[in-house]
Amino acid sequence: MSALTVGHEPGQDWDDLVRLWEEMEWPEGSKVEIIEGVITVSPAPANQHNLIAARLQRKLLSAIPDDWNVFQTQAVSVPSRLAMLIPDLVVAPEAVVEGPGTCIPAAAAELVVEVTSPSNARHDRVSKPAAYAAAGIPLYLLIDRWAPGGPTITLYGEPAGDVYRVLQACKFGDTVRLPEPFGLDLDTSAFPQD
Numbered sequence: 001m002s003a004l005t006v007g008h009e010p011g012q013d014w015d016d017l018v019r020l021w022e023e024m025e026w027p028e029g030s031k032v033e034i035i036e037g038v039i040t041v042s043p044a045p046a047n048q049h050n051l052i053a054a055r056l057q058r059k060l061l062s063a064i065p066d067d068w069n070v071f072q073t074q075a076v077s078v079p080s081r082l083a084m085l086i087p088d089l090v091v092a093p094e095a096v097v098e099g100p101g102t103c104i105p106a107a108a109a110e111l112v113v114e115v116t117s118p119s120n121a122r123h124d125r126v127s128k129p130a131a132y133a134a135a136g137i138p139l140y141l142l143i144d145r146w147a148p149g150g151p152t153i154t155l156y157g158e159p160a161g162d163v164y165r166v167l168q169a170c171k172f173g174d175t176v177r178l179p180e181p182f183g184l185d186l187d188t189s190a191f192p193q194d
Contacts, residue, residue: 014079037082048192053088063184069094075103081131089113106135115143133159
């Protein structure tokens with residue numbers, strides 16, 4: 001199944017777009033995001049996608065400070081890019097999630113992780129990193145199961161404007177080093193490959 005998009009009307013402001021995102025009744029189990037001003041509804045991720053996220057979450061929990069956590073389905077907002085994104089994993093201080101609401105400012109995240117699906121790979125490779133970099137999120141980990149030439153992992157960092165620098169790129173099976181404050185070597189050989 002592919003993603004469904006709902007365009008935003010000319011002159012519609014950010015608050016109207018967020019209100020539509022929050023108030024519409026979207027299909028149960030779907031992932032609903034605002035990407036470059038367009039509401040995008042994606043199907044629930046496949047089992048292997050979820051398994052990768054769960055294994056990575058377990059590793060991250062062992063490396064973060066006690067007042068941080070790893071969140072799944074946590075919306076992060078980047079109004080300057082007309083984006084309300086739901087990364088597969090978000091590492092952020094718990095204090096920013098304790099308040100009311102349905103999202104946190106993207107700038108509060110320390111790391112975001114996306115695991116591609118066939119319906120969202122282009123967004124995970126292009127639109128989302130630009131928004132995450134513009135928000136100043138220090139690290140973006142892209143686990144690209146559908147990369148041409150086979151599954152890859154790319155760690156991005158040092159955001160400047162809406163661009164990241166590639167800190168490390170490798171194939172599934174290699175080890176990825178997450179720098180401080182994580183100080184973690186991720187063995188990706190446990191990631192399932194189709």
